[in-house]
Amino acid sequence: MNIEAFIDYIISEYEMAHSDKNDIDIDHFWKEVMSYFSEDMLGSPVNKKSAARILYAFSRIVLKLPNLDWIRAKKLRDIYECRVCAEAIAQMYERGIIDGVGPCIFGINDTMKAEELRMAVDKIVQINTNIIWSL
C-alpha cells in the first residue's frame, strides 16, 4: 500500500464506520495530509513516521482527539530524529495505534506492511471519542 492509497483507505474505512461523518472535517484532513507529500512521495511505501503523521492528522482533524502526555514515548530514542513527526509518533504510540520495534525504538523509517496499516486504521476509526475525552 502506498501513501496515497493509505490516505484513501483511512477515509473509506471511517466513512463506512460512521454514518454521521462530517464531510468538512474529512476534506480538511485530506487537504492537510496532501500538503505533506510530493507526487513522488505519494507513490512511495508507507514508513512508520509517515503513517504516524497521517493518522495523527486524522485523529486531530476528524476525531478531535486531544493530545496525551508523553509517558512511554519519551523513551523512544529515534523520535527526536523527526521534528515534524515527533508529536505524531508519540500520540500514535501512546494510544497503542502503532507499536515500536522495542521499548526504546519506534523504527521511524521502517516500512509498514499493508496488514499493519489496516490494523492501525481499524484501531483508530474504532476509537470512541466520548470515552477518550472522559479519561
Place this chain on the structure above:
Amino acid sequence: MLTPDRLENDRRFSAFDNGEVLYNKKKNHLPAMGWNSWNAFGSGNTEALTKVMADKITELGLDKLGYEYVILDDGCYKPERVDGRLSNEENKFPSGFKALSDYIHDKGLKFGMYNDIGTNLCAGAAVGTCGHEKEDAKSYIEWGVDFLKVDNCYYPFDNATFSNPENAAYTFAPNIRAIKLVDKADNSDTECILPAVEAELTGSRASIEDDHITGLGTFDGTGPESSPVGIRSSELIFHVSAAAEMAEYEIEVEYQAGAIEGVGNWLQIAVNDELIFDDFLNKDMIPALKKEEGEEEKALLPFTWSEPLRIKLKKGENTIRLMNHRRQENTLNSYARLLKELSNINPDNEIIYSACEWGKTHPQNWAYKVCDSWRILNDITFRVGSDGDPGHGAWVEDYTTSVTTQYNKAVIMDEFAGLERGWNDPDMLMIGMNGLDETQCRTHMTMWCMINSPLMLGLDLRRVQKGDWIYNIIANKDAIRINQDALGIQAKRVYSTLQKTEPDKEYIRDIDRIDVLVKPLVNGDFAISFINVSKEDKNQNIRIDIDKIRELFGDKIRKASKYSVKNIWTGEVSENATGAFEVTSIKACDNLTFIVTPIA
C-alpha cells in the same frame, strides 16, 4: 548525481578563523526579535493565523519593543515546485506570499520565510534550495522577504535528518593505518612507510584504535553530548624531512573506507599548506551511486592501499596532513550558495539569515561568514502546538528539548558571538507553552536576553493580554534592553557553583547549580544575573566582586565607589557601595537579575 562543489579557499576550514565574511554579508545586526510560527502552530500555520499574529503584535505594542519579524516556518509551500519555482500551499496561504508580505509590511513589521539547504524541507515538501538557489533567491527578493531561516533536513552531503545515513562517507575520512612515501627523485623508488599511530593527532574527534586512526572528521553537534568549545575537528599530521628542494615523491595511503558515523570515504591531503587531494578515495563507495538491485552498501571495506599521488616536498621539515573538514565546509558552502544569489540580485540586501543546521557541524566556527545567527542544537521542543493547543515545553530533559539543555551549551559560547559575527541561537522561546510555569518562563527570558539569543516568540499571541504574566515577561523593557544592548556582547558565565576550572568554558550539564552571568552594556553599565538552574530552592550565599568581574572583562566593566542597582523583574532600585554583588537565596528555576550603573 549530486556532488559537493569544488571549494574556494575562502570557505575552507583553514579560513574559518580569518574573520572575513562572504558575498558582502552585512553585519552589525543586533539579535533579531519577532514571532515564528513553528512552536505555536507547527506545519499547521495558515495565512489567516499569521495575519492575526501580526495584528496582535501591533495591538499589544510588541512592535514598539522591538519584536518586528513575522516568520513563516515549515509547512507553507506546495509539496513540489511549480515550473521550477517555490509556490504557496493554496489551502493554507490562498493569497500568496507577496500579498501576505505586503500585509505584514503595511503594519510596519518585517516578513520572514523558511527553507532548507537539502533537497526537501523537514516536513517533506520537495522544495529545498539545494540546486535551486538562483530561482529561490529571486522569489524571496520578489516577495519582499526580510528574514530567512534555512534548515538542514534531507541534506545530500552529510548524514543529517532524513538524509541517507551512508552520507557519513562524505564527512569522515577513512580509517588510516599508514602512508607510504616513494622517492621519485633519483628513480631509486626508495619506500618509506610511516605508521599512522606514530603521527601527530590534533583535535578531539579522532582516536587511535589498534593499529589505525579512526574518527578523522568532527563531532555531530546536534545532540547535547559534545562541548562546543575547543578544537573539535581532527587532523592526522605526518612530519617528514626532505634532503633536497622540491623533492618529488609519491604518496599512498593505507586506508579502510566506510560509510558510517566516524568512518567515511572522503579524504583531504595537504602537503604543507597546499591541498593536493580532496575527494572520495574509493570510487566505488559513493553514497549517491546507484546500487544494483539487492546490493547493499557495505559499512566498512577491508584495508587497502590507495592509488599513488605525486607530491613535492621542500628541503627540510614538511607536514603531510590527512583530514576531512567537509562536514563543516560543505554546509558552509551550501548556505553560501543561497547568499551568493541573494547578493547577486541585491548586493545591499539586509536580509537576516538564520542558519538552522542544529549545531550539527559546529556552525559557531564558520556561520558568521554567511549568516546572522546559528542554531546550536536540535529543537528546543518537539511538542509544538496547533490552533487551540499551546504545545509543550520542558525545563529539563535528557535531550535538546528543554530550556536548560539549550542554555547549558549556549552559556559557554560567548567567544563566538558579537556584532562582527552574529549570534548563538538556542532556538525559539517557549514562553506561554504548557509545561513551563511563570518562574521558569521568566528565567527562560532572562537567559535568552543575557546570552544575546534571537528573541523569537513561539506562542499563539491570542493567548496574551496586556499586563498578564506572559505579557509582563515578553515585554519586560529591561530584559529586552539587555538583549538589544548596542555593544552586542554576550554575557560570560563568571561563576558556577559546579565549576571545576574555567566557568566560561566548562560544559556543565548537571542542572543542580547556580550560575552567575555578567554582560557589559553601553555607558559603563552591566547586567549581572544569578540563575538557579536547578528545580530546588537554593539557600546559599553567592558573592561576586567587581575586581573579579574586571579580571574577565577588563575596561569593559567600570569600577566605581557606588553603583545603582536595578532588579529587572521587580523594578526595585538600590545602591551598592561595596562593589560586591551577592545573593543569599534563590527559588527553584528562578533568577535575580540586575542592571548595574556606576554612579560615582
